[in-house]
Amino acid sequence: MPEKPLRDVIAPDLDVLFCGINPSLMSAARGHHFARPGNRFWPAIHLAGLTPRRMSPDEDAELLGYGLGVTNVVDRPTRAAAELTPAELRAGAAALEGLVAENRPRVLAVLGITAWRVAFDRPRAVTGLQPERIGGAITWAVPNPSGLNAHAQLPDLARAYAQLRPC
Known part of the structure; x- marks a missing residue:
């Protein structure tokens, strides 16, 4: 399997796995x-109370210490998500x-x-909140933080993301 162009930030049993x-x-x-200027992921998770301070993209691996992780539906980088095909999205799903089944996060949040x-x-x-579970995780579809x-x-x-942390 080819290496992903952007590695997953993931560990077993996270509270929330964000999925761009x-x-x-x-x-x-x-x-x-979420390194693109204008992306609001980092300020949003802080305002949601999921991190104690506003982090930067260079600190994404530190999310694990807060019970959070990040992955993507599709690995292929693009200028805009609209460039992806339905087949790529379905294969990514x-x-x-x-x-998700392998790492067992409590919540999967698709952005x-x-x-x-x-x-x-x-x-x-x-x-x-979605009625089905993906890979066993409670699943949410939340707004995309892209500046686009x-x-x-x-x-x-921030309000949407604050609902994700399981009690």
């Missing part, structure tokens, strides 16, 4: 998740299910409702 759609070209080049709908064949899904997603502002992201 795919790496940006900048994230792949820098070797860190199957691989993600195996990764992007459109990706969730296509990858998991849920065309009418809405954001929030104008539908969700930083306070909206």
Whole structure:
């Protein structure tokens, strides 16, 4: 199996595994998740109370210490997620299910409702807690933190992400 252009930040039994759609070209080049300027992941998880301070992309491996991890549905970096094909998203969903089953996070948070709908064949899904589990994990579809997603502002992201930490 070829090496991923952006490694997963994952360990067994995490509280929350965040799952982006795919790496940006900048994230792949820098070797860190959510590295593109304008991406609101790092401030959102801090405002949600999931990390004690605002972290930077270069510190993504430190998420494990807070019971958090990061992966992607599709490994191929692109300028925009819209460049991905439905077949890539569906294949990525199957691989993600195996990764989740192997590592057993309590919660899987897919960052992007459109990706969730296509990858998991849920065309009418809405954001929030999903009725099915993926790989055994409680599954949420939450807003994508990309700066290209104008539908969700930083306070909206923080509110959505704050719901993810299991009690």
